[in-house]
Amino acid sequence: MNKAIDIRPATLEDIPKIITLFRDTISHINKKHYSEKQITAWSSSADSIEEWEKRIAKFYFIIAEIENNMVGFAYLKNGNYLEGLFVHTEYQRKGIGSKLLRIIESQVMMNDFEVLKSDVTKTALPFFDNKYFEVLKKQNKTIKGVGFEHFLVEKQF
Ligand SMILES: CC(C)(COP(=O)(O)OP(=O)(O)OC[C@H]1O[C@@H](n2cnc3c(N)ncnc32)[C@H](O)[C@@H]1OP(=O)(O)O)[C@@H](O)C(=O)NCCC(=O)NCCS
Structure with a gap:
C-alpha cells in the first residue's frame, strides 16, 4: 500500500467510529464463518458505549488511520492479552x-511479558498463522447467550 498507515492511541471521541467499524467488519468479513444469529449477537455486543469507555481508559488501545480516516483498531488487556x-x-x-x-x-x-495470547475467530486464523501464533485449543464462548467457536492462540517472544 502506498498511503501511510498512522497509529495513535484511542480517545473517547473515537468511540462512534470504533462501533461502526466493529459492526461493519463483523457483518461483512466474519459472516463467512458464522451464522446470522451469531453475527447479530456479536455485533450488538458493541453497543455499550460505557464498555468502550472502560476499554479505552484501562487497556492499551490503538487506532490505525489512513489520511485521518479510521481503518482499524486493536487493544491489549492485562498487558499481554x-x-x-x-x-x-x-x-x-x-x-x-x-x-x-x-x-x-x-x-x-x-x-x-514473554508471551502474547489471544482468543481469535476462525476468520482470523490464517492471519495469526502468518504471524507465527500457535493454536493451543479450540473453545466455545458465549456472547449474549449465543455460542461461538474460537481458538486460543499464543506467540512466545
Ligand atoms: C484478521 C484481520 C485483523 C487481518 O487484518 P488485515 O489488515 O487484513 O491483515 P494483513 O493485510 O496485515 O495480512 C497479513 C497476512 O496475513 C495473512 N492473511 C490475512 N488475512 C487472511 C485471509 N483472510 N486469508 C488468508 N490469509 C490471510 C496473509 O498471509 C497476509 O499477507 P498477504 O496479504 O501479503 O498475503 C482482518 O481480516 C479482520 O479485521 N478480520 C475480522 C475481525 C477478526 O476476526 N478479528 C480477529 C480477532 S478479534
Whole structure:
C-alpha cells in the first residue's frame, strides 16, 4: 500500500467510529464463518458505549488511520492479552492488521511479558498463522447467550 498507515492511541471521541467499524467488519468479513444469529449477537455486543469507555481508559488501545480516516483498531488487556483486532472492511489485506499487531507486540515486550495470547475467530486464523501464533485449543464462548467457536492462540517472544 502506498498511503501511510498512522497509529495513535484511542480517545473517547473515537468511540462512534470504533462501533461502526466493529459492526461493519463483523457483518461483512466474519459472516463467512458464522451464522446470522451469531453475527447479530456479536455485533450488538458493541453497543455499550460505557464498555468502550472502560476499554479505552484501562487497556492499551490503538487506532490505525489512513489520511485521518479510521481503518482499524486493536487493544491489549492485562498487558499481554490481545482482546480485539479489527480492520475496516474496505481495507482488508493491505497490511493494516500486521502494523497494528507489530505495535501491540512491542507493547507486550515493553510490559515485560514473554508471551502474547489471544482468543481469535476462525476468520482470523490464517492471519495469526502468518504471524507465527500457535493454536493451543479450540473453545466455545458465549456472547449474549449465543455460542461461538474460537481458538486460543499464543506467540512466545
Ligand atoms: C484478521 C484481520 C485483523 C487481518 O487484518 P488485515 O489488515 O487484513 O491483515 P494483513 O493485510 O496485515 O495480512 C497479513 C497476512 O496475513 C495473512 N492473511 C490475512 N488475512 C487472511 C485471509 N483472510 N486469508 C488468508 N490469509 C490471510 C496473509 O498471509 C497476509 O499477507 P498477504 O496479504 O501479503 O498475503 C482482518 O481480516 C479482520 O479485521 N478480520 C475480522 C475481525 C477478526 O476476526 N478479528 C480477529 C480477532 S478479534
